Amino acid sequence: MTTYELHYFNAAGRGDMSRLLLDFAGASYKNVLVQNADWGTKKDTTPFGKVPVLVIKEADGSTKELAESAAIEAYLAEVLGLVPGSSPFERAEALSVVSAFLDLEDKLRTASTGTTSEERKTAHEKALAETIPMYLKYQERFVRGSYYFGDKVTYADLKLYQIALKLEEMYGDSSPLKTKAADFPKLTKIVETLAAGKAGDYTKNHRIIGVLKWFKDEWKWGFAA
Numbered sequence: 001m002t003t004y005e006l007h008y009f010n011a012a013g014r015g016d017m018s019r020l021l022l023d024f025a026g027a028s029y030k031n032v033l034v035q036n037a038d039w040g041t042k043k044d045t046t047p048f049g050k051v052p053v054l055v056i057k058e059a060d061g062s063t064k065e066l067a068e069s070a071a072i073e074a075y076l077a078e079v080l081g082l083v084p085g086s087s088p089f090e091r092a093e094a095l096s097v098v099s100a101f102l103d104l105e106d107k108l109r110t111a112s113t114g115t116t117s118e119e120r121k122t123a124h125e126k127a128l129a130e131t132i133p134m135y136l137k138y139q140e141r142f143v144r145g146s147y148y149f150g151d152k153v154t155y156a157d158l159k160l161y162q163i164a165l166k167l168e169e170m171y172g173d174s175s176p177l178k179t180k181a182a183d184f185p186k187l188t189k190i191v192e193t194l195a196a197g198k199a200g201d202y203t204k205n206h207r208i209i210g211v212l213k214w215f216k217d218e219w220k221w222g223f224a225a
């Protein structure tokens, strides 16, 4: 049996989606939490000087390493049966959904780069009123069945779920998936359905929040004391 190690900091961050995929699929995996104090020496042992890194341990004892969260997620989706179909086009379409959400995550990161909390508040309020609803509008339009690609859960659905978790962490009840739920009935249904099953179990029992927290009044992520 293939087993996995996900090497990442003690935080959700860019490790969250890979952990969700592994957990949801019932894969045998271990979280290897990199301590800040060890990062200086570990950095150079990783392919690109960053985490997450996925270590794949095959049944024959051989191991492989994969870096870059988007590559890890696409690989895990493939081997764990969470892609929509077998054609390259169907797989690329699922990646296009994920990629559009990565774009949104970049925008949210940028909103937190203002130097003062006032600047960040203004940027996030604009994101809440305009940017996030705009991204969600197109996502809603893309959904083709009970899930993005019909009746099968794929990593596109799980990416939406992970985004919903992030929006909730950052904005609580002000998340546009809550305030404008009526505008996004299909997305809302997917999130609710996943929350009621194994993805919800991941959130409640296995998700690592760790040291990185959203500081509501500061409108930015930071380390918990």
Ligand SMILES: N[C@@H](CCC(=O)N[C@@H](CS)C(=O)NCC(=O)O)C(=O)O
Pocket: 013, 014, 043, 049, 050, 051, 052, 067, 068, 069, 070
């Ligand atoms: N494009 C990379 C970015 C990875 C990344 O920036 N990782 C951060 C943690 S979220 C990191 O390793 N920071 C430590 C460093 O850059 O030394 C990915 O998506 O995996």
